[in-house]
Amino acid sequence: MKVEQIYTGCLAQGAYYITSKNEAAIIDPLREIDPYLKRLQKDNVKLKYIFETHFHADFVSGHVDLSKKTGASIVYGPTATPEFESIIATDNQIFEVGDVKLKVLHTPGHTMESMCILLIDENGKESILFSGDTLFLGDVGRPDLAQKAADMTQEQLAGLLYDSLQNKIMPLPDDLTIYPAHGAGSACGKNMMKETVDTLGNQKKMNYALNQPNKAAFVTAVTDGLLPPPAYFGMNVAMNKTGYDSFEAVLKTGMKALSATDFEAIAEASGALILDTRSNDDFAQGFIPQAINIGLNGDFAPWVGAMIVDVKQPILLVTEIGKEEETITRLSRVGFDHVLGHLEGGFQTWKSSAKEVDRIDRITAEQFAKEVNTAENKIIDVRKETEYEAEHIENAFIKPLAYINEWVKDTDPKEHFYLHCAGGYRSMIAASILQARGYRNFTEVAGGFNAIAQTGVPKTNFVCQTKVFK
Known part of the structure; x- marks a missing residue:
């Protein structure tokens, strides 16, 4: 045995x-x-x-x-x-x-x-x-x-x-x-x-x-x-109960390599979501307008499920070169089977075609420390509530990424705010979603709270969040 x-x-x-x-x-x-x-x-x-x-x-x-x-x-x-x-x-x-x-x-x-x-x-x-x-x-x-x-x-x-x-x-x-x-x-x-x-x-x-x-x-x-x-x-329960398209068919369609021109045309004709799975550092430096960043090197599949939700949503991929098959595979694990293809040659192909490029306003933790006043500036923390309760920047608002579809409705697009998570992964997801929805008056902090905590920015005292169930 x-x-x-x-x-x-x-x-x-x-x-x-x-x-x-x-x-x-x-x-x-x-x-x-x-x-x-x-x-x-x-x-x-x-x-x-x-x-x-x-x-x-x-x-x-x-x-x-x-x-x-x-x-x-x-x-x-x-x-x-x-x-x-x-x-x-x-x-x-x-x-x-x-x-x-x-x-x-x-x-x-x-x-x-x-x-x-x-x-x-x-x-x-x-x-x-x-x-x-x-x-x-x-x-x-x-x-x-x-x-x-x-x-x-x-x-x-x-x-x-x-x-x-x-x-x-x-x-x-x-x-x-x-x-x-x-x-x-x-x-x-x-x-x-x-x-x-x-x-x-x-x-x-x-x-x-x-x-x-x-x-x-x-x-x-x-x-x-x-x-x-x-x-x-x-939706995953339903797929497990009723059946689904074969993984081979899903992979074959998703592995279709598209030129920048074809990629753009399919995006406009299909209403596909452009999913960019590069690192948050690479994404911040330039991306296709309206693209959503969920980095492959993180809790990729669960965040795709939580943010995109509808497993039938058509998707077009921008990945690091050589990561196309892994991305399609990991999407299929949570039921996102409708990948229409990927940008051949990655984001560099888009840049070389002289098409429009968007960027996130991102600063370092050191820059943040120099310019922020926690009593006056609005700071949004997108970590989990337990992370926030353990330790956070003084006067920061807790608005977990998982609930962005709810709290974004109450966000004033004219009021500037700073955005951070623990290390930059989740805040860039949030930043890409906000920007795709027309919110541009914000600044995202690279390295998140982990980096900010090394500066002199005022923060609360650490409280251990280990829960004892009785």
Whole structure:
């Protein structure tokens, strides 16, 4: 038996590859399936099952394409209603892969069809739990995502999650290895550890959700402090449930190289969003008017989902040369399949064509320190509220990037303001969106709060934001 965690940091997502004898199973695969196919061929094993722990909201799984390519059966938990051929498992149903058994544990709460998968090894020992979004390390799955589909409140779903954990997971042996579907950084939980593997025994000791005295306390603890889910989540659920275009077709269209003239013509004719994935430093120095900057070297896919929202939005790409395929791949992971092509030769092609170029008014932290008066100048901080509460520039306004569509409506385009985040990544996203919407009377600060904190600009005293759940 061999078990491998395939962890994708930018999505904080774990897929799992299991082999025994000449058979294999994959749990929660990513959208692009070629790496799995190559692994199967290399190991000379046949893929027998593709397990989906639930209908994922934060990414589009590769289950449909992988099943078509390999003939493997897709397996969902009880109550799932996918619109393609699948095995809908019953609670405690066992699936054999070589000499190991994979036992389905129905654990509703995060979603109604959620399941965990208990691996029983060659010796009959319960050794691994693939816990999906039911149990994370340091947390449990948020119970508010399935409210509409389940016609239940988040409190009712949290109650179901409590029962699932208490009845199905807590009785399992302490030495059981826990492999969750997500880690720190995922929007599917609020208090996840940076580690991606642990034992159940340790989680029983330190996971706040597993240490509540009763169901009422559990419901209160897990629903406290939940931020609204990203708007694209529902669209990803729909794609995972109904199916999608093959990744190969999506990649082929997106890899269409366009001249500056063709790029401009398609942008005007299609209403496509121009997405520039270069670094914020490069983008600030010049970009195509109306382009939105979301840098590839950051939490790219989640921010695309949060900012663009509509997965059917046509997109034209400007990337660093050689990064076109990676960009299309990472967009497809969160369901943005309608990439119409990319600017051949990158932004330099646009500049060489003598077409109009726009720029962001950006200054260094040192310049900011020289010219700003925190009592008189307006400063907008686009970090998360917890970052702001920990430490911020005196008198700065907190307006998180995630809510820009709300706060931009109340922003006076005639009033100058300074804009910053932690390091420049998020503030440049905000700056590009603001400028595309006609707001130009602002100055963005390179290096963000991290750089500003090294200057003499007045700031509040640091307050640790580690939250203790009781």
